[in-house]
Amino acid sequence: MGAAKVRDLFRQANEKAPCIIFIDEIDAIGKRCDTGIGGNDEREQTLNQLLTEMDGFDGRKGVVILAATNRPESLDKALLRPGRFDRRIQMELPDLEGRKAIINVHLKKVKCDKIDMDVVARATAGSSGAELANIVNEAALRAVRMERNKVTTSDLEESVETVIAGAQKKGKVISDEEKKIVSYHEIGHALVAALQSHSAPVHKITIVPRTSGALGYTMQVDKGEQVLMSREDLFNRIATLTGGRAAEEVILGRVTTGASNDIEQATRLARAMVTRYGMSEKYDMMGLETVNNAYLGGDSSLTCSSETAADIDREMLKMIGDAHQKARKLIADHLDIMHEAAAYLLDKETITGEEFMAIVRKYQS
Template identity: 85%
Template sequence: MKQETVNSRPQKGNPFVTFLWVILIVLFLNWLIFPNLTGQKIKSTDYGTFIEKMEEGSIKEVMIKSGQIYFTVADKGDVTTYQTGEVNDPQLVDRLLKAKSPNKDGKVAFTEIVPEENSPFLNFILMWVLPGLLFYVIGKRASRSIQARMGAGGNFMSFGNGGAKIYADAEIKTTFADVAGQNEAKEMLKEIVEFLHKPQKYTDIGASLPKGALLVGPPGTGKTLIARAVAGEAKVPFFAISGSEFVQMFVGMGAAKVRDLFRQANEKAPCIIFIDEIDAIGKRRDSGLGGNDEREQTLNQLLTEMDGFDGRKGVVILAATNRPEDLDKALLRPGRFDRRIQMELPDLEGRKAILNVHLKKVKHEAVDIDIVARATAGTSGAELANIVNEAALRAVRMGRNAVTTEDLEESVETVIAGAQKKGKVVSAEEKKIIAYHEIGHALVAAMQSHSAPVHKITIIPRTSGALGYTMQVESGEQVLMNREELFNRIVTLTGGRTAEEEICHVVTTGASNDIEQATKLARAMVTRYGMSDKYDMMGLETVHNVYLGGDTSLTCSAETAAAIDQEVLEMIRKAHEKSRRLIRENLDVMHEAASFLLEKETITGEEFMHILHQSGKL
């Protein structure tokens, strides 16, 4: 795709080329003023050798100039020119007159050249005026180049221009049809597209175009994609720039970039400006010491420009961020970013739509979209695109020319847990422990109500470090979870360790991830979900960077924090005891299912449930 840079301007002169011309002129003047006297190669010698050659009668010609003696010697048919310094020798002329020479008349031809001195005016021109004029021309051209870069918002200390990319309206091929799983966001942005197409419809009633819309959501949910789709639907130029590109080394350079961006956007209106990762320049301003002056000046300039341009011209600003809580309040107020559009992770129907969009790009046959969509709960659109691509690569490796459901299911596991490590050597004893560990998870999950059905159990190691895993897939989309469902999930997490203790009589490191997840879930129930009898509905923890992992911090005293630890421990102990009771009541099923898993290495949820039904436990 052709890309145009906003701040790319033709420069009138190149200082480097000017410098080369200066060098050439100086060399020419040097050759003109100090030419080679004879055009021949001259050898240096001493005055004594000059006298010896004269006495030998081999000197043909002598020339004296500026304190130097140049003499030509004929020796066995070769003619060589020598140079020596002039010595105070009063008898030199008499010696030359008496000396013999290989010339026809037998006399040495000699002369003295008196150098002509330049006039004082010419010396002044050559020594002062000409160099000053040359340096003035170089400085003028260099100043124009620097001003052009600074005026365009570029950094004159760097090579090349780093402004926004302009995509012409014909170059944007993305439309709303390419964006799936974000129907609410598309509905809100379609109004902006319609305003750009039919502004009279809105201006007649007195409405004005929203100046800005902030796209907020986790990474991979399609914020950049939907911004391009707005430009593609509206058929207007699209300015794309990252917030980090405004951050410069020198104070004022980022603000210059902002001014130039809005100037060019006003010239090309109607158009769309898209600032990705706007939190790089839009962070909350710090009133204390140690602030970033360059970033704050850039933010101030952005606020001023957003207030200054006329929304009726059709300039729309779209921005994207994963950290809306860090943005400055002045940036979020109405009149700047009038709309906040949530780009959440897709639900079940959204995942199906996204999978269908990406499956159109690959050959596939008899694909069960429902199974794949249910197995990918919590994934973003970018992750679903990666899953489809991994499935296509697997189909090629397996020698097929079309993607199947099996390829998609395996690619889901590859993205989540890593590729299979079939060559990893695991001892028979360890393999047995792993098998009982995974069957422990599956059995506890199956024996509880309000628990997701078991979809697959495997003891094949993965590159993520997992020696095996049990996959549970919800039968439908679940929005809310009650206290019993969360507690049962903790019970399921403790089932693997419990199976090791009850059957293998060992405690291994294989439950490390289970312990981490169970503790995190139990703590959330106590501190954030209000599911503790002791603390009722008291909030004891806050979440930061919700869309980037969700870091948490306690908002309570040290004494309360210690009491929270006891509450979490008690909840996990209760879950552990419940899983121990379930496994003790079903030891015969445990042994049968573990033996089957050791033989097959991977079994489906249907095969596992068949064993439970045969035993009469369900």
């Protein structure tokens, strides 16, 4: 039935011309054909019929075809030739100005007070248009729950955290000892970030549990849009990720399961530095990994021998170990800041980056 539906679609389009045909998720019918001879499945027939209909386009007919896909690498080569689709437009994640414009579009639907758009746009780096719409919706819901008839900047900031880490679980019972561990863990992240150059400023620290399972988190927000990252930037980011575990080791003398997400992120970052970014002295600019499905999470696969793969693990271990050692030293050298900031966080549960930096400057002046 697929080929018949395509014929019927183009017949109706020609009757209604000028007309636009929009095919969403075109990879469902436009995947590369099998190389085997005599392939006769319905998807191949549908694709062949689509190619046939698009092959004889007359500029005077007034039929325009638009199509969308998240997997352009899987499309059949015949579908990508000039004359079928003449222009390819890549929709990347919005930049700082793009996020401001998208948020403004969605804010038109809700009543809002004066919004600090710069703060919200910087806090949503890496968000898609759909996520930004969800953030505005969450902000509107929060304003209603707080019995206000206008959305404020604080509503949007909280909704960013809700989308990223889940809603607050203030009713979750955590022992005083565990709260103390979480406080030192989060201050460890914040202190390592604050004492390093080439590191995003600390925006907020909280030990309020979230529905995602996080018992607390440290939020960093760049001052502007950062497109290029240096080796030092990435290494410092790994050191910041190890700061929580380092604080537990230095101050409490034991480690907990709270660093599981930090470990995952640090490992992924170190692997990318070695295999994709050419930031390893041993492998120089040799590509050791390829990224598949760049628009669907970006799964990666190694393109090297098993011996090299084992060596990559050793390079990663050294990189993470050096960053961890740096974090431990920074924390051990600034224990007075750690104790005061952790006690302050334990009392307030949530503190801003300005409050934290005031404590840091008090001891560094």
